[in-house]
Amino acid sequence: MFKPKRIQLLDEPAVVKAALQALPQPSRRLFLQRGLSLGGLALLTGCTLTDEDSAEQALMRVSRFNDKVQAWLFDPNKLAPTYPESMITRPFPFNAYYGIEDVPKVDGSRYVLELSGMIADKRPWTLEQLHRLPQVSQVTRHICVEGWSAIGKWGGVPFATFLKRIGADLTAKYVGFKCADDYYTSIDMPTALHPQTQLTLTYDGQTLPAQYGYPMKLRIPTKLGYKNPKHITAIYVTNVYPGGYWEDQGYNWFGGS
């Protein structure tokens, strides 16, 4: 598992450079700086450090092209495999861009889910109202971008049901999420409407524990972990590309299978 650091993007080039050299972990530019400094490979790829920006832009363009290919490949009727409860991974791993001691403490009684963007009924939802919607549960495999995977059981409301209920414009391109831990991400509408995409309120039959995203997370078995936001406090529907916390640093936006 990784031990990510909070990343600060500073504007002053000199400061950035100094800061990046000091930072041991992910940073938007560090990957190319380090990558291209592999002398031989740098020569072979015809890149030098001065070409860093254009190389980075080219890689990001290919990544956006890969988004399109993946959207085209995505079959909304193909289901992720489900498993018997006996195969659940125990304990289920915790993962976030911070350590477990920094998991946000959300007060469920004061919690409201805010809605905005291309949604007909933008009235906020309380936790109780969400629990009153028809609930389902599924045992699926959570796959992390790092390569590990773990099986868990999540329960809640099919996200498509919720989106229809609030009158979301289902022809819009993106659904975005803002979270209590300052995390943010967004997904494509076909994935949002996938039958296994779930507005999740429970884990393994219990109220969703804090480390797994209390009070509410989105569980998407067809997407990698970083596309499964926890502690969601706001949902919006939009046609303007919203990006995401990791996606803005270089992780592929589609990020799924």
Next chain:
Amino acid sequence: MSRAPVIHPLWLRMTHWINALAVLVMVTSGWKIYNASPIFHFSFPDGITFGGWLGGALLWHFFAMWVLIGNGLIYLGLNLASGRLKRKFFPISPRAVLTETLAAIKGKLSHANLSNYNQPQKLAYLFIIVDTLLLVLSGLAVWKSVQFPLLRELMGGYDNARIVHFAAMSALVAVVTIHVVMVALVPRTLLLMIRGR
């Protein structure tokens, strides 16, 4: 002065070197991706991995993937269409591979005629082709485990597909290492692969 005949056509030399570069990027960025969550009890030294951090390595991996696949299809397509594949790599027999390998170890394998591949060479190149195909398919199973259920099950599920992908990479690196050592031992072949004659 009459010029020697072309042994390696231009398209072959180009696809070979483009492929070598793509494989180098795929393998070294792949090691960085592996390091994010090692399957076995070891990691690759950071200095021989490529991409800087996991996100960078993934960007490179999924960029070089297109080069590898596009270039590979051109190589296979032209090889098949021209009949070169059959001419260069067949016939091949286990017995002949064995005797020629033994001869090579004793330093008795002739390198007088470089327009034909010897038997161990044929085996190595055919292996590289098949193994690269396995690498691409197992990679596809890891990347798109939901969209390609048949592929996923053939690989023994998601977690096992990672192991297949890793094993195919290891085999490729091993054979390519031998390949490069052999080229160093018979440097005239390198000239052939650059100039064609």
